[in-house]
Structure formats: structure tokens, C-alpha cells
Amino acid sequence: MNAQKISIVTDSSAYIPDELMSGLNIHVIPLSLIWNEDRLLDGIDIQPQAFYERLRTSKSLPTSSQPSAKEFEHFFLECGKDCDAVVAVLVSTKISGTIDCAQAAVNEISDLPIQIVDTGSSSMGLGFAVLAAARAAAAGKSIEEVVLAAERMRDQVHLLFVVDTLEYLHRGGRITGAKRLLGTALQIKPILHFKDGLIQPHSQARTRKKALEQMLIAVEERLSGNAMAGACVVNIDCRAEGQALVEMVKDRFQPGNIYLADCSPVVGTHVGPGGLGLAYYPEV
Numbered sequence: 001m002n003a004q005k006i007s008i009v010t011d012s013s014a015y016i017p018d019e020l021m022s023g024l025n026i027h028v029i030p031l032s033l034i035w036n037e038d039r040l041l042d043g044i045d046i047q048p049q050a051f052y053e054r055l056r057t058s059k060s061l062p063t064s065s066q067p068s069a070k071e072f073e074h075f076f077l078e079c080g081k082d083c084d085a086v087v088a089v090l091v092s093t094k095i096s097g098t099i100d101c102a103q104a105a106v107n108e109i110s111d112l113p114i115q116i117v118d119t120g121s122s123s124m125g126l127g128f129a130v131l132a133a134a135r136a137a138a139a140g141k142s143i144e145e146v147v148l149a150a151e152r153m154r155d156q157v158h159l160l161f162v163v164d165t166l167e168y169l170h171r172g173g174r175i176t177g178a179k180r181l182l183g184t185a186l187q188i189k190p191i192l193h194f195k196d197g198l199i200q201p202h203s204q205a206r207t208r209k210k211a212l213e214q215m216l217i218a219v220e221e222r223l224s225g226n227a228m229a230g231a232c233v234v235n236i237d238c239r240a241e242g243q244a245l246v247e248m249v250k251d252r253f254q255p256g257n258i259y260l261a262d263c264s265p266v267v268g269t270h271v272g273p274g275g276l277g278l279a280y281y282p283e284v
Contacts, residue, residue: 003140007079009088011066011098012042014127015264017232024134027079029072031098031266035062042266051265052237052273064266066098072105076114085113085143089130089150092120094197115143117150120197123267124232124279125159156284158222160193160202161234161277162211191215212245212276216252219278226282228255236263236275245276255280 005025010016012030030041033051035058040046042064046054055061067075079086093099099118106114117133119126129150136149189211191202202218205211219228231249235242242260249258263275 004084004142005082006085006087006137006141006143006146007083008130008134008137008146009076009079009086009090010126010130011090011096012264013091013096013122013267014130015043015123015261015267016127016130017259017261020127020131020259024131024138025083026130026134027075029067029075031067031096031264032065033062033265033269034065036060039065040265042264046265048237048262048265048268051268055268055273062265062269064269066096066101069101069104069108072102073108076105076109076112080112080114085115087115087117087133087137087143087146087150089117089119089126089133091122091126092194092197093118094120095122095199113143115147117147117154118197119150119154121154121157121159121194123159123234123263123277124261125157125194127232127261128157128230128279128281129153153281156281157279158193158219158281159277159279160191160215160218161271161275162189162191162208162215163271164189164208164274165272191218193218212248215278216248219253219280223253223282226284228253228280229257229283231255231258231278231280232261233258234261234263234275234277234279236268236271237273238276241276245278249278249280253280256283 008026030044033040090099119129132153133146133150136146188204189208190204193202205214233242233245246260
């Protein structure tokens with residue numbers, strides 16, 4: 001019996017580095033930015049550098065939007081033309097309506113098996129689960145095994161990040177429990193993480209340098225003596241700092257693999273320039 005050919009679908013908030021996508025059957029459906037009168041497809045109509053250049057001079061902030069159910073339906077059917085099944089590994093349902101629209105599309109498709117995985121994360125917290133699913137699919141695994149690969153990575157991966165300000169997350173309604181991070185000291189640098197599918201406060205520091213050190217201490221505690229199998233530093237318009245953090249992580253944890261990624265404009269809309277994060281998972 002021949003192995004199923006399975007396509008992996010994700011959304012553009014993952015923004016996986018190109019070198020990791022190479023050779024894998026991954027299809028990316030773009031989220032959208034609504035900016036004044038413009039509707040811009042994330043990563044297609046606007047790239048990170050152009051986005052942040054515009055953001056620095058704009059008097060208005062963009063909002064984001066997920067693909068409609070009908071757009072998902074067309075996308076799934078297109079991806080399904082050369083495969084036997086689709087596994088969609090998507091951004092947390094608790095911060096986006098993406099999965100709701102994807103599920104509505106699945107309900108309209110009767111002749112193509114489609115499974116949806118809620119990663120409870122975004123950026124490379126999502127991206128690592130996508131890659132796990134894609135590698136399982138490339139190895140000829142069944143749709144059930146591909147879903148399990150994504151779910152196992154979802155349950156292992158951590159994403160922590162430092163932001164310069166909570167303004168963007170607050171305006172976009174993407175932050176919960178932030179009151180304990182908001183004080184009179186304007187220079188407080190919050191450390192945030194994904195927990196139960198939501199962006200939640202982890203801790204805070206007085207300076208960016210201390211915040212990054214505190215983030216790495218949290219990573220060390222979570223590893224609990226286990227080796228770091230893989231990692232990705234995610235930067236939002238601060239690539240030089242991102243590369244410096246890559247070197248810090250290499251020196252401190254000796255990960256099996258580590259990458260530097262940009263953030264999609266949609267994620268940047270909600271986190272703001274200067275955000276710097278670390279997605280990683282342990283050896284098991």
C-alpha cells in the first residue's frame with residue numbers, strides 16, 4: 001500500500017525561515033493587514049522591512065484579519081489537488097479567529113480529509129509544530145501520525161519574548177493579565193510567554209539587558225537539565241540584537257540547531273518594533 005501524500009497548511013504568522021521550509025510540502029495562507037484603505041496580504045503585499053518603515057511614520061496603526069471561510073475553502077482545495085489529505089497547523093484559537101474560519105471551510109469540503117491542529121502559539125512557537133508535521137509527512141507517515149507529530153511538538157515547544165512596550169498588544173486585545181506589569185516606571189521591560197494559548201505576563205525587568213538575561217534564566221529553569229534540541233530567535237525590526245541573542249543562546253545552551261527569524265507584519269502589528277523572542281524545545 002502506497003503512503004498517503006499529505007500537504008501541510010499553516011498561516012503566515014508562523015513566518016518560518018526559508019532554509020527550514022526547503023524540500024517540505026508546506027503551504028502558507030496569508031493573514032491580512034488592514035491599514036487605512038489598504039488590505040495587505042501578510043508576507044505577499046508587504047514584507048517586514050517595508051512594514052516597519054511605514055509603521056515608523058504612520059499616524060495610524062493597522063489591524064489584522066484572518067482569511068475568510070471561503071478563502072480557506074479555496075486554499076484547501078488548491079493544496080489538495082496533488083495530495084491525499086491536508087493537515088492545517090495554525091495559530092492559537094485564543095488569539096485569532098483563524099481556526100474558526102478554517103473549520104468552517106472544512107465543514108464544506110466532503111472529498112478531502114483535512115485535520116486541524118491548534119498549536120496554542122504563534123511565530124516560531126507555531127513554526128516548529130508546522131515543521132514537525134511536514135517532516136512526518138515527508139517521511140510517509142499517515143495523517144494520524146502527522147497530526148501526532150505536530151501535537152507532540154506543540155506540547156514541547158516554549159516561546160518567551162521581551163517587548164519594549166505593551167501598547168501594541170494592549171491595543172490589539174492580545175494581552176491578558178497585564179495589569180501587574182503596568183507600573184509608573186516607563187522603562188519596565190515585560191517578559192511574556194504563551195500559556196494556555198494566550199499571551200501572558202511571565203515577569204519584568206528594569207532594563208532590556210536584564211529582561212533578556214531573565215528570559216534566559218527562565219529558559220534554563222524550564223529545561224530542567226535537559227539539552228536544548230532546537231531553537232529560533234525571533235526579532236521584530238531588531239535583527240542585530242537578534243543575532244547577538246543567537247550567540248548568547250549558543251554559548252549558554254549549545255542547542256542542536258538554532259536559527260534567526262524575522263516576524264511577520266501581522267505579528268509585528270500586535271507586538272510592536274523591538275520585540276525579541278526565543279522559541280525552543282528540549283531533547284526528549
